[in-house]
Amino acid sequence: MNKAFQGEHLLPGHLGQFFVILSFGGALLSTLSYYFATTNKDALDSSWQRMGRWGFYINSLSIIGVCASLFYIVYNHYFEYHYAWSYTSKELPVYYLVSGFWNGQEGGFLLWTFWQAVLGNILIWKAKSWEKPVMTVVAFSQLWLASMLLGIEIFGAKIGSSPFLLLRKAIEAPIFSQPNYLSFIKDGQGMNPLLQNYWMVIHPPTLFLGLASVVVPFAYAFAGLWRKRYKEWITPAIPYALFACMILGTGVVMGSLWAYESLNFGGFWAWDPVENASIFPWLILVGGLHVLIVYKNSGHSYFTAVFLVLASFIMVLYQSFLARSGILGETSVHSFVDNGLFWHLVAFILVFLGLAIYLVVTRYKEMPISKKDEETYSREFWMFVGAIFLGLSCFHLVLVTSIPVWNRIFGTKVAPPTDLVSHYNIIQASFAMVITVLTGFSQFLKYKKTDTTKFFISTLVYLAVALLITVPVVYFSGLYKLHFVFQLVMLGCVYTLLVNGKILIDALKGKFKLAGSAVAHVGFGLMLAGAIIAAGTRGLVSVNESGTVAIAGFDKSAQGNKISGDSHENMMIYKNEPVKMGPYVVTYAGDSTSLPDHFYKIDYRRYDDKGKMIESFELKPKVQLSDKMGMTSSPDTKHYLTHDLYTHITALPQPKEPASADGQAAAAHGDENDDKNYDPPISHEIAIGDTIRFREGYMVLRALKKETAIQNIPITDSDVAIGAKIDIVSNNKNYSAEPVYMIRGKNVFDFSRTVDEAGLKLRLTKIIPEKNKVEITVYQQPENKKPWVVMRALDFPFINLLWSGTLIMILGFLLSIFRRNKEIKPV
Amino acid sequence: MKKSSIFGLIVIGIAIAVIVVIYAGASTYGSFTDARKTESVLRVVGHLDKQKELYYDAAKDANYFSFYVKDSKGEECKVVFMGTEPQDFQKSEQIVLTGQMVGSEFHASEILMKCPSKYTKDKLDVTDVRAKSASI
Secondary structure (H helix, E strand, C coil): CCCCCCCCHHHHHHHHHHHHHHHHHHHHHHHHHHHHCCCCCCCCCHHHHHHHHHHHHHHHHHHHHHHHHHHHHHHHHCCEEEEHHHHHCCCCCCHHHHHHEEEEECHHCCCCCCCCHHHHHHHHHHHHHHHHHHHHHHHHHHHHHHHHHHCCCCCCCEECCCCCHHHHHHCCCCCCCCCCCHHHHCCCCCCHHHHCCHHHHHHHHHHHHHHCCHHHHHHHHHHHHHHHCCCHHHHHHHHHHHHHHHHHHHHHHHHHHHHHCCCCCCCCCCCCCCHHHHHHHHHHHHHHHHHHHHHHHHHHCCCHHHHHHHHHHHHHHHHHHHHHHCCCCCCCCCCCCCCHHHHHHHHHHHHHHHHHHHHHHHHHCCCCCCCCCCCCCCHHHHHHHHHHHHHHHHHHHHHHHHHHHHHHHHCCEECCCHHHHHHHHHHHHHHHHHHHHHHHHHHHHHCEEEHHHHHHHHEEEEHHHHHHHHHHHHHHCCHHHCCCCHHHHHHHHHHHHHHHHHHHHHHHHHHHHHHHHHHHHHHHHHHHHHHHHHHHHCCCCCCCCCCCCCCCCCHHHHHHCHHHCCCCCCCCEEEECCEEEEEEEHHHHHHHHHHHHHHEEEEEEEEEECCCCCEEEEEEEEEECCCCCCCEECCCCEEEECCEEEEEEEEECCCCCCHHHHHHHHHHHHHHHHHHHCCCCCCEEEEECCCCECCEEEEEEEEEEEEEEEECCCCCCCCCEEEEEEEEEEECEEECCCEEEEEEEEEEEEECEEEHHHCCEEEEEEEEEECCCEEEEEEECCCCCCEEEEEEEEECCCCCHHHHHHHHHHHHHHHHHHHHCCCCCCC | CCCCHHHHCCCHHHHHHHHHHHHHHEEEEEEEHHHHHHCCCEEEEEEEEECCCCEEEECCCCCCEEEEECCCCEEEEEECCCCCCCCCCCHEEEEEEEEEEEEEEEEEEEEEEECCCCCCCCCHHHHCCCCCHHHH
């Protein structure tokens, strides 16, 4: 018997759980009905189909119900639910509550199944004669996704993980034996500060739409083989494949833009296993798309097209397994921890893989595979080669990324290559080079057969021009310092840009049909060129030109090995002390707080040779400090057209707990305590107009004047109070202070003045009338007591090429979708 | 021989080359003892010794961070990292270091942390919850 707990809101959870089960039921009904509708011999009987549709509608509506219930729980902060408690908190604004929705694994599945439901409904509306077999596949995939959310136990085995799990069921703790436990749970865990960013609101939905849409070309290929309509599935599948490539590509680049703009790993791509996994399906499907077009135009490459389209969805399932099963624990910082879904995810892959293999094997003999070889000088042959190279590039990524999987399967303990980033860079650049060159010269080839002389002339002319352009580009961008392969990629990019640019100009003159691919290829070339230049010639701005303090024996030994390559990127700067960094003079000018963010004002100035200031701006990198998450740093970036200046804080002084208490303590216990914060004082005997020098500047005694009031101490006629007006110049900034000397009766007091910004404390300690001088005692803070930050500043040249190239590529995909969509004749 | 067969052979050749390159570049997970025996870079799995001092003094060198790690065999070694303290470092329950021995110190070029707090916070917070109930 369940105990009654006070204050729980069980209704939305029950409702949500009901919808979860209903969505599973709907998907099951839809799958079975569509299956029987497909295999039913009686063409006039549409009852199965109607039932399939109803099943799918039920599934779609229940998913909306699940989303609504979950959102209701999150929005109302019902922390009795594990999901709300884990990923949100009361202070989160509404738009982050929305993103808290897909913060957890269950939310990810929910987003995926939601998009798949949307796509399914479009297919029901549009697919015509393909509806039955295609929807069988889509509904079957819905069934699997719904099962991931079930969270019910059957014979002791937990199936799926429900977002409506109660906190007291998720965690075992004695507190839950009390009926009023909820009154002790005041707030949720909140969202990781790194995720509190507008990208978190738009990146996951885009990425999941991309992943979800890969199922459609897969379903068409599957249906084509199943129903033995071998040739017909190609034409309708192409626009969906284009759409999937476009959205998936956008989602992936959004992720890297997010990383670049607000995470702190100093770049836009880190070759993290989870990142790699997200481009597996993209690479495969882009290859698949090209061979689909090859088959459509020439009748070649049928098997490759089927293989790649089927493999792309398997890759979607595989990347989901990698990200969610916890298997990447030792190699990735992004992966989720296993939620008990490990074997469930494996089964998801194996079932679809098994079905796909079964169909390919049984239908292989009937496939319209051309017996003839392609012509060497034909577009179809080289497009096919390009698709295979995209596949090889993915093959390499899969092999390396899956090292933990191989370890698990074979019981080995192999670690990934030690210099992983350059390993990926060099091998992937080699594939990229081949692919860019292919996207270039295959444009000069025609389907079937091409005039070879003409082909060679135009190819070589363009290659020569590309070479002429690449040489200065490589020289001025600094790419020549890198591995040779990156220069070749640059050549490939320039070449593909030139050739596709020409095609684009032709297209604008009349052959508008060809514009889509030309635009997409131009975008791809720009994107790659931007990525290579920005990542390859990334400049370090935060280099200390005055030389670092060497730790004994460290630098020497470090020079002998490769480790020192990427380090020494951080620099410490004291507040208000300008430091030269690269072309800039950089000053840590202060900080401000707008909780939970702390902003550090970093002032950048640039001077010309004559010392005239030509540029001045301020960057405000941000840091969040919290007990739960530690220090979380986000960069701030100055964007120029041709490069970006990227700055982030990498270390701060230990939070000074005694800081505020210190001030009070000092006041209470007299000045002695406070003096510990300073170097030993130095006394100077000076007259009016004399100068005292100190570490960061100088000060001048301007005047001595008789005071009439000191703070709130009234001064009577019998008192003598003298103030020393002192102007201070510290690090080219002006301050002033007025320490006071007072005689009351037989007692002597002096009132010191501090200038915190300059780290100074001044006292007027003696008046020497015979010499007409006074004694000023200067206390200066030792350097390490002064406020400082450690920062890293990087310069990313031409990174805008990467982003603008992506946009152009998306535009190209869009144009192609419109073109290919027109080619579908409703059947 | 058909052109497609030639191309197939080339593709298989590239695939094998890729596997060989990965195999040749692959490192191993080892211990500090293994690191002492070899000159090459390797990965060591271990955990941070939270009792010992984490040294970072930005005033001396903003790119020098040292700490002590116990490897999976229980051996402890001083580790030097040329950079700043990574985020969540002190919360990590497991650390994977990439680097090599220099004298008696392990110089790490990369630190990968497994943090319990980031994605599954349950474990840490149970103690939270308990503390609250105890104070009633």
